[in-house]
Structures are given as C-alpha cells and as structure tokens.
Amino acid sequence: xxxxxxxxxxxxxxxxxxxxxxxxxxxxxxxxxxxxxxxxxxxxxxxxxxxxxxxxxxxxxxxxxxxxxxxxxxxxxxxxxxxxxxxxxxxxxxxxxxxxxxxxxxxxxxxxxxxxxxxxxxxxxxxxxxxxxxxxxxxxxxxxxxxxxxxxxxxxxxxxxxxxxxxxxxxxxxxxxxxxxxxxxxxxxxxxxxxxxxxxxxxxxxxxxxxxxxxxxxxxxxxxxxxxxxxxxxxxxxxxxxxxxxxxxxxxxxxxx
Amino acid sequence: xxxxxxxxxxxxxxxxxxxxxxxxxxxxxxxxxxxxxxxxxxxxxxxxxxxxxxxxxxxxxxxxxxxxxxxxxxxxxxxxxxxxxxxxxxxxxxxxxxxxxxxxxxxxxxxxxxxxxxxxxxxxxxxxxxxxxxxxxxxxxxxxxxxxxxxxxxxxxxxxxxxxxxxxxxxxxxxxxxxxxxxxxxxxxxxxxxxxxxxxxxxxxxxxxxxxxxxxxxxxxxxxxxxxxxxxxxxxxxxxxxxxxxxxxxxxxxxxxxxxxxxxxxxxxxxxxxxxxxxxxxxxxxx
Numbered sequence: 323x324x325x326x327x328x329x330x331x332x333x334x335x336x337x338x339x340x341x342x343x344x345x346x347x348x349x350x351x352x353x354x355x356x357x358x359x360x361x362x363x364x365x366x367x368x369x370x371x372x373x374x375x376x377x378x379x380x381x382x383x384x385x386x387x388x389x390x391x392x393x394x395x396x397x398x399x400x401x402x403x404x405x406x407x408x409x410x411x412x413x414x415x416x417x418x419x420x421x422x423x424x425x426x427x428x429x430x431x432x433x434x435x436x437x438x439x440x441x442x443x444x445x446x447x448x449x450x451x452x453x454x455x456x457x458x459x460x461x462x463x464x465x466x467x468x469x470x471x472x473x474x475x476x477x478x479x480x481x482x483x484x485x486x487x488x489x490x491x492x493x494x495x496x497x498x499x500x501x502x503x504x505x506x507x508x509x510x511x512x513x514x515x516x517x518x519x520x521x522x523x524x525x526x527x528x529x530x531x532x533x534x535x536x537x538x539x540x541x542x543x544x545x546x547x548x549x550x551x552x553x554x555x556x557x558x559x560x561x562x563x564x565x566x567x568x569x570x571x572x573x574x575x576x577x578x579x
Numbered sequence: 580x581x582x583x584x585x586x587x588x589x590x591x592x593x594x595x596x597x598x599x600x601x602x603x604x605x606x607x608x609x610x611x612x613x614x615x616x617x618x619x620x621x622x623x624x625x626x627x628x629x630x631x632x633x634x635x636x637x638x639x640x641x642x643x644x645x646x647x648x649x650x651x652x653x654x655x656x657x658x659x660x661x662x663x664x665x666x667x668x669x670x671x672x673x674x675x676x677x678x679x680x681x682x683x684x685x686x687x688x689x690x691x692x693x694x695x696x697x698x699x700x701x702x703x704x705x706x707x708x709x710x711x712x713x714x715x716x717x718x719x720x721x722x723x724x725x726x727x728x729x730x731x732x733x734x735x736x737x738x739x740x741x742x743x744x745x746x747x748x749x750x751x752x753x754x755x756x757x758x759x760x761x762x763x764x765x766x767x768x769x770x771x772x773x774x775x776x777x778x779x780x781x782x783x784x785x786x787x788x789x790x791x792x793x794x795x796x797x798x799x800x801x802x803x804x805x806x807x808x809x810x811x812x813x814x815x816x817x818x819x820x821x822x823x824x825x826x827x828x829x830x831x832x833x834x835x836x837x838x839x840x841x842x843x844x845x846x847x848x849x850x851x852x853x854x855x856x857x858x859x860x861x862x863x864x865x866x
Contacts, residue, residue: 357638360642361638361682362645362681362682362685362686363681363682363685364681364682367679367681368634368638368680368682371634371635371638371677372634372635372638374634375631375632375634375635378631378632379632493630496630496631497627497630500623500626500627501627504623509623531631532631535631535633537631537632537634538633538634538677538679541634542679544679
C-alpha cells in the first residue's frame with residue numbers, strides 16, 4: 323500500500339492540476355494585499371477570514387481535480403486493469419489512492435496555511451497560531467469528500483458523473499445544517515411537510531460538512547470549544563472510515579473487464 | 580518560445596478588448612447600479628449560496644455597499660430616501676453572514692442615523708452589534724449618542740454612556756454619562772458616577788475637573804430637593820429660584836462653580852446659564 327501511496331503522491335506532483343493550484347495560490351497572495359487595502363476596520367480579522375477561506379478553496383480545488391484526474395485515468399484510460407495486474411491487492415489500490423490524494427491535499431493545506439500565517443505576521447506583526455486549528459478540520463473534510471468519490475466508482479464508470487455527484491454531495495453537505503436551522507424558524511412555516519421531511523432525512527444521511535466550517539470562530543478567537551472541535555473531527559474520521567470500508571468491500575466484489 | 584508568443588498575443592488581445600469595451604460598459608453599469616441599488620437575496624438565501632465562505636461574502640457585500648454609496652453621491656447631491664433600504668438590506672445580509680463583522684455595523688448605523696434618519700433601524704443595528712461585540716465600547720457610545728442627539732431619550736443615553744465609560748475605562752465618557760443622567764433628571768445617579776470616577780482617576784487635573792462638576796451637581800441636587808419640598812407643601816411648582824429663598828426652602832441660591840446662574844427651565848428642571856462648561860465658553864455665546 324505504501325508503494326501505491328507514493329505512486330499517487332508522485333503522480334500528483336506531476337499533474338497539471340497541481341501547477342494550476344500553485345498559480346491560483348500565487349494569485350491569492352497578490353489578492354491578499356488588495357483585499358487588505360479595501361478593509362476599513364479590524365483588517366487583521368478580515369484577512370484571517372480571507373486566508374482561511376483561500377486555504378480551504380485551494381486545497382479542496384486540488385483534491386477535486388486530483389480525484390477527477392486519477393479516476394479519469396484509471397477508469398477511462400484503462401490504467402486500472404494495468405494497476406490491478408501488478409502484485410497489489412484491490413483494497414491496497416483503493417486505500418493507497420485515497421491516502422495518496424489525501425496526503426497531497428494535506429501537504430498543500432499545510433504549506434498554504436504556513437505561508438498565510440507568515441504573511442499575517444509580516445503585515446500585522448502577530449503570530450496567529452489559532453490558524454493551524456483550521457488544518458485538521460479541512461483535512462478531515464477533504465478526506466470525507468474523497469471517500470465518497472471512491473464509493474461512487476463502484477456505481478459508475480464515468481468519471482465526469484462521479485465528479486458531478488461528489489460536487490453535489492459537497493454542496494448539500496455544506497448547506498445541510500443551515501437548511502435544518504431554517505426549517506426551525508417561522509419563515510419556514512409555509513414549506514410543505516414533504517420538503518421538510520426530505521431535508522430531515524438528508525440531514526441524517528449526507529455528511530454535515532458545515533460542521534467543519536469554523537473560519538469565523540477561529541478568526542475572531544471565539545466559541546471554539548475543545549470538546550466540540552474534537553467531536554467534529556471524530557465525526558469526520560468515523561464517517562470517512564465507514565465510507566472507505568464500504569468502498570473497499572464493494573470494490574473487492576466489483577467485476578473489472 | 581511559441582508558447583510565450585501565444586501568451587503574449589493573448590495578453591494584447593485582453594488589453595485591447597478590455598480597453599475598448601470596459602469603460603463604456605462600466606459607465607452604463609454605474610448608472611444601473613446607482614438606480615437599482617445592490618442585488619442582494621434574502622439573508623437565508625445569501626447564506627445558502629455563500630457555501631462555506633460566509634465571511635468572505637460578508638466582506639464583499641460591505642465593500643459593494645461602500646462602492647454603491649460612493650457612486651450614489653457622484654450622481655446625487657445627497658442620498659435619496661430609497662437608498663436607506665439598500666443600506667438596511669446590506670446590513671441584514673452582511674451581519675447575518677458574519678455577525679462579528681465590525682465594518683458593516685459601523686457603516687450601516689452611521690448612515691441610517693445621519694443620512695436617512697431611520698433611527699429605529701440604526702438602533703437595531705447598534706443593538707445587534709452590542710449583542711455580538713459586548714466588550715466594544717464604541718457601540719454603546721454610538722447608541723448613547725443616538726438616544727441623546729436624535730431621540731432625546733436622556734436616560735437611555737446615560738445608561739449606554741455609563742457602559743461605554745466602564746468598558747473604555749474613560750473618565751471623559753464617565754463625565755459625559757454623569758451629564759446625561761443630570762439631563763434626564765437623575766442627578767443622584769450622576770453624582771454616584773462622578774464619585775466613582777473621582778476615586779479611580781489618577782490624573783490630578785482631571786480629578787480637579789471632576790470635583791468641580793461634582794460641586795455643580797451637588798448644588799443642583801440641593802435646589803431639586805428644595806423644589807420637591809416646595810411642591811409637597813405648596814401644591815404647585817415654583818416659578819423661580821428666588822421664591823424658594825423667600826419662602827425659606829433655601830437659605831440662598833447656591834453658586835455655580837462654572838460661573839453661571841441657576842434657573843428653572845420651562846420643563847421645571849434646574850439648569851445653569853453656564854451649561855456646566857467653562858465660563859469663557861459661555862461668554863463666547865455657547866449658553
């Protein structure tokens with residue numbers, strides 16, 4: 323499995339998506355100074371939100387692109403048959419690819435966070451260590467997203483469809499908590515019962531990715547309860563573990579022609 | 580080499596097309612924006628489309644609002660009334676997305692208060708700011724100012740000024756709070772604030788100033804008590820302070836340490852011609 327992880331990491335570095343992400347990152351550094359000049363009060367807070375958002379966007383973009391690229395190569399270009407003809411087990415392929423993409427995402431997440439952390443120090447003269455609290459959250463969230471991609475390769479051979487479904491799950495997961503909170507307000511009184519029920523079912527089925535959004539509490543240094551933080555990470559890890567377990571079981575049974 | 584050449588051509592093309600069209604299109608957009616305001620959905624919908632980036636969206640909405648207001652002033656001599664709705668809506672969206680975002684409360688409260696005379700909306704903005712930033716003295720200060728200057732609610736103004744003074748550890752704000760309590764007819768509270776401030780102030784000059792104000796308020800309190808006794812016994816309010824001396828409720832009219840003269844205003848409150856400011860100001864016509 324280590325070989326598979328290393329192979330995925332090496333391929334990731336060679337991918338165009340990786341360099342595309344690097345260009346986006348360089349742009350975002352330039353944009354940092356522009357956004358900073360547009361803030362009125364508390365620029366350090368606004369720039370923290372900007373930094374954390376950018377780090378998240380960049381690492382998620384990379385993960386999405388890598389998942390799509392690898393699935394495209396493995397499924398469409400028949401590399402999967404070649405890989406499976408090598409002396410590696412099926413579960414090693416799935417786990418190796420999964421961990422390889424996750425680690426690539428983690429490296430980018432860590433490096434971009436460190437760069438923004440240093441920029442924050444250069445511009446505002448403060449080492450804001452709480453920025454690093456964001457890394458595990460986004461790392462676990464991206465693992466959840468990647469795990470869904472590996473679950474879905476058992477359902478479809480079309481990488482575009484898988485990528486679309488993963489994006490769909492991401493969009494739902496991000497908004498689920500807000501949707502449920504909205505249903506609890508008076509404004510939602512006119513919404514049909516069936517729609518409410520659907521949202522509630524989705525709430526307990528789809529991953530609640532909005533739990534991982536702690537950018538505002540981290541930036542303002544408020545409301546970060548250690549228990550809450552750890553609970554969110556445990557939730558993400560267990561969810562990912564289960565999805566990957568299913569993905570491996572289904573992939574072992576999958577017929578590959 | 581060929582690749583760089585292609586990139587160069589692309590850059591020239593981008594420059595050409597933007598240089599030709601952008602100024603013309605943006606002129607129309609400016610007019611359109613000035614008339615239509617900002618395009619904002621309801622706060623819930625905005626949160627939904629912001630995905631995971633509410634903080635950034637909140638910053639963007641506020642920036643849009645600032646551009647909108649600046650653009651509007653280029654085409655209008657003063658803000659049109661309808662623009663107040665845009666400010667209020669932008670506040671609702673931005674503060675919903677990031678309730679800790681300082682800028683939106685600042686811009687919305689001041690614009691709604693000064694430019695659109697929407698005092699209850701400004702009050703709502705400031706109260707929400709206090710809810711999320713309870714340790715920031717500025718919101719209490721602004722709210723106090725609104726109550727005092729626009730709404731003439733002196734007691735509420737005094738309450739918030741007192742909190743602002745406490746949060747900022749400011750003797751000046753405490754002194755203002757005492758003045759507001761005095762204006763709202765609560766001289767005893769004003770005196771207790773001053774006492775507390777005198778005890779905690781290290782600066783000797785400032786302490787001297789506070790003692791002078793305390794002396795003035797003690798004089799006011801003495802007159803107010805005499806008026807109360809007069810009202811109880813005579814069943815009516817005295818018209819002038821001289822009546823109180825004539826009837827023996829006061830030995831003499833106390834002296835105003837600021838050099839003014841005490842009198843009873845049309846609402847029955849004790850006032851001084853000095854308005855408790857230094858005498859040179861009253862001589863310059865600041866009464």
